[in-house]
Amino acid sequence: MDIAVAADHAGFEVKNRIAQMLRDQGHTVLDYGTCDETPVDYPQYGYVVGEAVASGQAERGIVVCGSSLGIAIAANKVPGVRCAAVFEPLMTELARQHNDANMIALSERLTGWEMLVRLVDVFLKTPAEGGRHAYRVQQLFEYTDAQRARTLKAIEAGQVTDAKTPDDLVKAPV
Ligand code: RB5
Numbered sequence: 001m002d003i004a005v006a007a008d009h010a011g012f013e014v015k016n017r018i019a020q021m022l023r024d025q026g027h028t029v030l031d032y033g034t035c036d037e038t039p040v041d042y043p044q045y046g047y048v049v050g051e052a053v054a055s056g057q058a059e060r061g062i063v064v065c066g067s068s069l070g071i072a073i074a075a076n077k078v079p080g081v082r083c084a085a086v087f088e089p090l091m092t093e094l095a096r097q098h099n100d101a102n103m104i105a106l107s108e109r110l111t112g113w114e115m116l117v118r119l120v121d122v123f124l125k126t127p128a129e130g131g132r133h134a135y136r137v138q139q140l141f142e143y144t145d146a147q148r149a150r151t152l153k154a155i156e157a158g159q160v161t162d163a164k165t166p167d168d169l170v171k172a173p174v
Pocket of ligand 1 (some may be wrong): 008010011042065066067068069070071
């Protein structure tokens with residue numbers, strides 16, 4: 001599998017170890033850095049892996065920062081990315097089965113190496129379930145440009161006038 005990886009200065013050691021592990025397993029790794037402790041800005045590293053995945057250059061992406069959170073938030077700004085910040089195996093499995101996550105974000109500061117190895121393994125081996133989950137995953141990308149423009153205008157005006165109410169929500173098929 002072609003896998004893109006990146007980290008900020010708080011995650012590069014784990015990112016390097018994961019990259020080596022993946023190469024040893026026969027994967028092709030696209031490593032977008034960073035490679036030392038010089039402070040860098042995590043959004044840029046989330047974006048670049050997101051773009052690699054969304055464009056099809058990589059099938060999956062793995063990003064690492066101190067907490068996993070900032071770099072996950074950044075990656076999820078890229079259209080087509082579904083990046084889950086994961087800490088334990090079941091949530092990683094569910095991120096694949098229910099959310100068809102194409103990226104995971106990991107924490108160097110909060111998660112130990114053995115757990116990280118398990119999370120990467122589950123992420124790469126678990127298939128997406130499809131079915132009713134596919135319908136929901138599809139909705140994640142149905143926020144159109146027109147809707148975005150309306151929302152931005154409403155936010156500027158201090159009120160999202162066309163915000164949905166609970167009654168507006170369409171019942172999902174069983
Ligand atoms: C860097 O100190 C830290 O803020 C970053 O790695 C990450 O945890 C942000 O969410």
